[in-house]
Amino acid sequence: MFSLAKSASATQMCVLVLLMCTALPALAVNRCKDAQGNVTFSDTPCTNAAEGGKIDLKPATGDGANAAGRTYTPPKSPPTVAGRQARLAALDDAISSLTRQMEKDSVEGAAAIDKVYKDMAAASKAAETSNMGSEAVRASMAISQSNIQGVSRRYSEKMRESEWRLTMLKAERESILRAK
DSSP states (O other): OOOHHHHHHHHHHHHHHHHHHSOOOOOOEEEEEOTTOOEEEESSOOOTTSEEEEEOOOOTTSSOOOGGGSOOOOOOOOOOHHHHHHHHHHHHHHHHHHHHHHHHHHHHHHHHHHHHHHHHHHHHHHHHHSOOOHHHHHHHHHHHHHHHHHHHHHHHHHHHHHHHHHHHHHHHHHHHHHTO
16 A cells, blocks of 8 residues: 555655755856957856956846835826716717718628629529530539628628627726716
């Protein structure tokens, strides 16, 4: 059940993890320049022939200056009543403008799809009266179906994006109204 070998292995693992987690003392870093001008960094002091010396390392967070020397920027104050009213008016304008644009896009999309359907019907009628083979008729219909899908996809993506923007504008408006 309990093995001495497993216990020793687990103990060794714990000691290893603890050693890895303990902080090592700061090591001196020396910058040495040899006669050819090559610069090397080492934890051993420079030789007599090389010039250079110990480098004073600073923390990664900056120059180590006192935090009291830094300026404090207070958070933004809540908007005034006039500022809220102006933002609400701007949001209302944006919402109504976007709603009008969405209605216009919806009408344009429906008209574009209707046009593709009319073109498809005309092509189908022309294929019936001409000497086109059944493969050519099917190819023509496939192209027309592809056109319908492309037009439909384009306008549905545009509407989806507009609906998302409208939702965001309405949510911002509601949050301002609730904050009163």
